[in-house]
Amino acid sequence: MKILFITTSHNGLSQRAYVELSELGHQINLQLATSDTAMEAAVRQYKPELIIAPFLKTAIPPSIWKKVPVLIVHPGIRGDRGPSSLDWAIMEEWEEWGVTILQAAEEMDAGDIWASHNFKMREVSKSSLYRHEVTQAAMLGLLEAVAKFESGTFTPEPLDYQNPAVKGRLHMPVKTKDRDIDWNENTDSILRKIRAADSAPGVLDEIAGEKVRLFGAHKEGALKGEPGAIIVKRDGAICRATGDGAVWITHLRQHPNGIKLPAALVLGDKLKKVPESCLSPFDDYRGLATFREIWYEECGKVGYLHFDFYNGAMSTDQCWRLQQALILAKQKETKVIVLMGGADIWSNGIHLNVIEHAASPAQESWDYIVAMDNLVREIIDTDTHFVVSAMQGNAGAGGAILALAADLIFARSGIMLNPHYKKMGGLYGSEYWTYLLPKRVGSQKALEITEKCLPMGTAQAKAIGFIDEHFGQNVDSFCAEVRERAAEVASSPAISWLLSQKRKNRTVDEAIKTLDQYRKEExxxxxxxxxxxxxSYHIARFHFVHKISCSLQPDPEAIEKYTLNNATSRNG
Known part of the structure; x- marks a missing residue:
């Protein structure tokens, strides 16, 4: 069937729907919802039998939905309407929420219902719910709705608020005042407000006389202080006291036009007198809740190294800290090390916002790639342990290549992989990808992946050898099976042989072409x-970070700042 996607952005959900419907044999075309004219032109060009809107922030004009059926993915239960569905669900403490597939109609979100799937809510951010429960429910609903449409016999259900099964209602958009924080409030109330606005638009607040938006909230289980005061800082985050405890805020955005950055970068000298609260990845913090990006746990002969960076972006410092944690993990008397990444995102590699903020973005870009290469090399050179990459969430660019440095790669079923760089202004990429990717998928397929720059689902990734296995429909089931499989490898009589073969294979590869040479060329x-x-890279990064149309050009002085032809770089 010919299907046209009309979407505000080709995000993770849109990509997954694109991949899974394509795998079912449907012909999918994509149009961004940039204007009515562009959408109408796409309909005329592709002549779809069905239109799907997986992620939409603007209305599709009647000139389209009156001619071609349009199915909209709405992140709300039956009867829920309005643009702030998940926000309200979090702030109103709904125990169960859902996704409804409805048909476009005159009244927004009031069209006939084709499918609906509910899920249990977790106490996490809006973006985390979206990446997991919403995406999973949306895919169930979309596949069901498309099958019903193909049958030609299904009649969608009109929205009827008299039906007791319809529990949703019209929600007005969340306003700034709805999220206002009184720091005398209890911790849980403050967490809900920040989480409901994360990853956008953030909660508007004031720190040291400066208006900022808050992101990345984590509960603190031990520290307390004067409500609103910044008690301590850690790894770029700040800890603020509440009425009954404290919360960590990892990121801020200066209001109204700043970019999202680690809190310490935004506040700068305002944090001079705030003490640093260091926490080793190997310290369990007495089992209490707190903020930590990197942590290690051990079970039997298996060590698990977690690195959960906000939105999966990795800065120079984060790469260095992760490498140091890995070095220490390799000194443990274990046989297997599992690289867990984050629960929401495995890794997206380069931290473009931090680079954009730097005095010399070119130099910071260089420092980052050197640090990332050092991390990848640390994994490749590990000959004391069998290394497993356990990809709980989506991965992109150098973050996807990072996983390939391991000996065995597991991925949660349904995550999306984008192991390419070129869309970022023709960026070539490093992370030893010219060694790791062809070794996994072959030279021809590696070229295709990096040139076509298409999203890859886990079924395709396994078929071409990019990953070894995919399983688990959610993080809990995936991690449980990862632990079982890792324990089996660690306790296997063949573990010594596996490590011996690993060393031999590395020696053979090194004789053909050294890792130093791959790195030098990249x-x-x-x-x-x-x-x-x-x-081109600097312009593309500018557009990405500032969320502006690629048709616009940054100020010429900005381009001159970014290129910095006379900057001196460190040796790689």
Whole structure:
């Protein structure tokens, strides 16, 4: 069937729907909802039998939905209407929420219902719910709705508020005052407000006389202080006291036009007198809740190294800290190390916002890629342990390549992989991808992946050898099976043989072409991206970070700042 996607952005849900419907044999075309004219032109060009809107922030014009059926993915239970569905569900403490597939109609979100699936709520951010429960429920609903549409016999259900099964209602958009924080409130109330606005728009607040938006809230289980005061800082985050405890805030955005950054970067000298609260990845903090990006746990002969970075973005410092944690993990008397990444996102590699904020984005880009290469090399060179990558969430760019440095790669079923760089202004990429990717999928497929820059589902990833296995419909079931499989490897009589073969294979590969040579060649290309005459990477990063149309150009002075042809780079 010919299906047209009309979407505000081709996000993780849109990508997954695209991949899974394509795997079922449907012909999918994609149109961003940039304007009525663009959407209408796409309908004329592709002549779809069905239109699907997986992620929409603007209305589809009647000129389209009156001619072609349009199915809209709405992140709310039956009867819920309005643009702030998940926000209200979190703030009103709903125990169960859902996703409804409804048909576009004159009245927003009031069209006939094709499918609906509910889920249990977790006490997490809106973005975390969206990446997991919402995406899973949406896929169940979409596949069901498409099958019903194909049958030609199904009649969708009109929205009827008299039906006791319809528990939703019209919600007005959440306003700034609805999220206002009184720091004398209890911790849970404050957490709900921040989580309901994360990853957008953030909660508007004031710190040291500066208006900022708050993101990345974590509960603190031990520290207390004067409500509203910044008690301590850790790894770029700040800890603020509440009426009955404290919360960590990892990221801030200066209001109204700043970019989202680690809180310490935004506040700068305002934190001079705030003490640092260091926490080792190997300290369990007495089992209490707190903020930590990197932590280690051990079970039997298996060590699990978690790295849960906000939105999966990794800065120079984060790469360095993760490498140091891995070095220490390798000194443990274990046989297997499992790289767990984050529950929401495995890794997306380069932290473009931190780079954009730097005095010299070119130099910071270079420092990052050197640190990331060092981390990847640390994994590749691990000959004392069998290393497993356990990808709980989506991965992109260098973050997807990072997983390939391990000996065995598991992925949660349904996550999306984007192991390519080129869309970021022709960025060449490093992380030893020219060694790791062809070794996994072959030279021809590696070229296809990096040139076509298409999202990849887990079924395809396994078929081509990018990953070894995929399983688990949710994080809990995935992690449980990862632990079982890792324990089996660690306790296997063949573990010594596996490690011996690993060393032999590395020796053979090194004799063919050294890792140093791969790195030198990749970094030569990256140096051109960062410091060369072509500013494409810097312009693309500017557009991405500031969320502006790629048709607009940054100020010429900004381009000059970004290219910094006379900057000196560190040796890789």
């Amino acid at each position: 970094l030569s290309c990256m140096r051109d991206n960062f410091f060369g005459n072509d500013p």
